[in-house]
Amino acid sequence: xxxxxxxxAAPGFWLVAPLLAVMALGFNLPLVLMLGxxxxxxxxxxxxxxxxxxxxxxxxxxxxxxxxxxxxTAVCCVLLGYPLAYWLRRLPSRWQLLALAxxxxxxWVSILVRTYAWIVVxxxxxxxxxxxxxxxxxxxxxxFLYNELGVVIGTINVLLPFLVLPLFAAMLKIDERxxxxxxxxxxxxxxxxxxxxxPLSLPALAAGAILVFILTLxxxxxxxxxxxxxxxxxxxxxxxxxxxxxxxxxxxxxxTVLLGVTLxxxxxxxxxxxxxxEA
Amino acid sequence: MTxxxxxxxxxxxASTGEALARLHRWLVAGxxxxxxxxxxLPVLIVIPMSFSNSNxxxxxxxxxxxxxYVQVFTDERWxxxxxxxxxxxxxxxxxxLVLGSFAAYGxxxxxxxxxxxxxxxxxxxxxxxxxxxxxxxxxxxAKVGLLGSFAGLLLGHTLLGVPYVVLIMGVAIRSFDIRxxxxxFTLGASWFTMFRRVLVPNxxxxxxxxxxxxxxxxxxxxxxxxxxxxxxxTVPKRMFNDLVLQVNPSITAIATLLIAVSVGLMALxxxxxxxxxxxxxxxxxx
Numbered sequence: 001x002x003x004x005x006x007x008x009a010a011p012g013f014w015l016v017a018p019l020l021a022v023m024a025l026g027f028n029l030p031l032v033l034m035l036g037x038x039x040x041x042x043x044x045x046x047x048x049x050x051x052x053x054x055x056x057x058x059x060x061x062x063x064x065x066x067x068x069x070x071x072x073t074a075v076c077c078v079l080l081g082y083p084l085a086y087w088l089r090r091l092p093s094r095w096q097l098l099a100l101a102x103x104x105x106x107x108w109v110s111i112l113v114r115t116y117a118w119i120v121v122x123x124x125x126x127x128x129x130x131x132x133x134x135x136x137x138x139x140x141x142x143x144f145l146y147n148e149l150g151v152v153i154g155t156i157n158v159l160l161p162f163l164v165l166p167l168f169a170a171m172l173k174i175d176e177r178x179x180x181x182x183x184x185x186x187x188x189x190x191x192x193x194x195x196x197x198x199p200l201s202l203p204a205l206a207a208g209a210i211l212v213f214i215l216t217l218x219x220x221x222x223x224x225x226x227x228x229x230x231x232x233x234x235x236x237x238x239x240x241x242x243x244x245x246x247x248x249x250x251x252x253x254x255x256t257v258l259l260g261v262t263l264x265x266x267x268x269x270x271x272x273x274x275x276x277x278e279a
Numbered sequence: 280m281t282x283x284x285x286x287x288x289x290x291x292x293a294s295t296g297e298a299l300a301r302l303h304r305w306l307v308a309g310x311x312x313x314x315x316x317x318x319x320l321p322v323l324i325v326i327p328m329s330f331s332n333s334n335x336x337x338x339x340x341x342x343x344x345x346x347x348y349v350q351v352f353t354d355e356r357w358x359x360x361x362x363x364x365x366x367x368x369x370x371x372x373x374x375x376l377v378l379g380s381f382a383a384y385g386x387x388x389x390x391x392x393x394x395x396x397x398x399x400x401x402x403x404x405x406x407x408x409x410x411x412x413x414x415x416x417x418x419x420x421a422k423v424g425l426l427g428s429f430a431g432l433l434l435g436h437t438l439l440g441v442p443y444v445v446l447i448m449g450v451a452i453r454s455f456d457i458r459x460x461x462x463x464f465t466l467g468a469s470w471f472t473m474f475r476r477v478l479v480p481n482x483x484x485x486x487x488x489x490x491x492x493x494x495x496x497x498x499x500x501x502x503x504x505x506x507x508x509x510x511x512x513t514v515p516k517r518m519f520n521d522l523v524l525q526v527n528p529s530i531t532a533i534a535t536l537l538i539a540v541s542v543g544l545m546a547l548x549x550x551x552x553x554x555x556x557x558x559x560x561x562x563x564x565x
Binding site: 014015029030031034104110113114119120126160161190217221224225234235238243258 | 296299300303307308310311314315317318319320321322324325328335336337338339378379381382384385386388389390391397400401403404406407408409410411412413414415416417418419420422434437438441445495499501502505506515518519522523526530531534537538541542545546549
């Protein structure tokens with residue numbers, strides 16, 4: 001083996017080099033240039049663009065709005081995803097496979113298509129409004145679309161599998177014997193769940209919530225379509241600043257802020273998921 | 280957590296505690312089924328709507344027709360967009376597969392410093408919001424005069440495919456028995472012969488799965504395309520632009536076609552990943 005590997009001299013680095021070259025020129029360099037643009041003004045280094053973001057109410061409002069929508073989405077995904085993952089875990093295996101398919105298949109469909117579908121479902125002549133009108137529960141259609149409600153519904157629908165699938169995998173790893181032990185010691189199901197099962201599933205739940213939060217921060221398609229221009233989020237503002245009223249310095253700065261926040265949160269996410277592996 | 284009472288024998292619960300537990304179980308099951316319906320609803324509604332015969336987006340559709348499909352397939356612009364989408368997805372996924380597979384091999388088997396850092400760099404397009412990548416690419420491509428070029432678009436799509444290839448091929452190579460490679464070397468094979476005649480045939484299911492992931496990612500991409508494509512039009516880009524302006528029922532037919540392509544290919548990829556694992560024995564803990 002030694003002879004062979006010495007003769008062949010495993011061409012390790014040289015195999016990585018082509019991709020590294022493409023990524024360095026086509027990905028890392030553009031990102032660095034963007035970071036540079038955000039801190040360079042007419043007279044060299046400046047932080048004026050960052051100050052500007054936090055002084056102009058319009059930008060601040062969009063940033064705040066994005067964080068708020070991301071928070072609402074993450075909380076809703078936790079509330080909807082936890083019972084689903086918990087229920088999936090206890091299903092007989094054949095039903096479990098079927099239910100998992102129902103989570104995974106929508107996950108495969110593009111965000112654009114799933115967002116579009118909500119126009120069909122929630123529009124004024126859509127299924128939901130027609131049913132509600134038909135039952136006589138409402139007199140005029142409810143405005144689900146082109147407001148924040150529509151954006152939040154669409155975003156939750158797209159991102160829920162990102163929370164449910166890892167949470168389900170983490171729940172499968174929880175030792176069932178712990179629960180039986182608690183029961184033997186006289187704990188009710190309720191107590192066993194809240195004192196044992198829930199704390200053990202908490203790291204995966206928190207990790208999933210952070211992931212959903214991060215992904216919502218950069219959402220572009222869903223707010224553009226279901227918000228109808230009335231629910232601007234950071235990504236849509238970037239589109240505006242780059243493609244419509246060119247202000248590249250400001251776009252770079254906002255993009256840099258988004259990148260920074262994403263990376264910080266992602267490090268938190270990694271901490272949570274790796275600690276879970278060790279436990 | 281309750282003691283099984285035996286199906287249909289004793290309906291009366293043994294205690295109020297058990298009755299409460301049963302109530303909780305039913306509540307959880309009800310909530311879970313509701314959430315599942317919420318997840319699947321949009322996709323399930325779009326498909327029948329695409330066969331509607333009416334101009335409105337009413338559900339349920341009043342009658343069956345293929346008119347929206349006919350309209351899509353006789354529209355020169357949609358046909359051109361389909362051609363661009365397919366070409367772009369095929370080229371970018373192939374580029375990502377070739378570059379990413381070699382890199383995955385180098386990272387898995389090679390001995391040099393900084394491997395972890397390289398791996399993180401290659402996977403980062405998966406984590407960084409695509410709008411950030413789009414903005415950065417926009418400025419960089421504008422600087423070198425490639426904004427709106429097919430080459431620039433191809434670069435963007437390739438970047439997005441790379442993480443999937445590096446992850447899938449990394450797992451596949453790690454779980455492939457290194458001794459088989461060593462035997463090939465001992466028998467006098469060069470590295471490239473070993474790669475071509477030993478590694479590729481054995482890792483074929485994973486390779487195909489990695490290619491499909493990259494293909495579907497490119498085929499469904501909207502954000503980077505919207506920023507850097509210029510006048511090039513892909514199917515999702517046109518669909519997105521049409522949707523922002525007005526909703527047209529032929530979009531439903533396009534949506535159904537996109538569902539068919541993604542679900543069909545992804546199911547194939549999932550099957551291939553399973554097959555690859557079975558062929559290679561136990562999957563490594565990842």
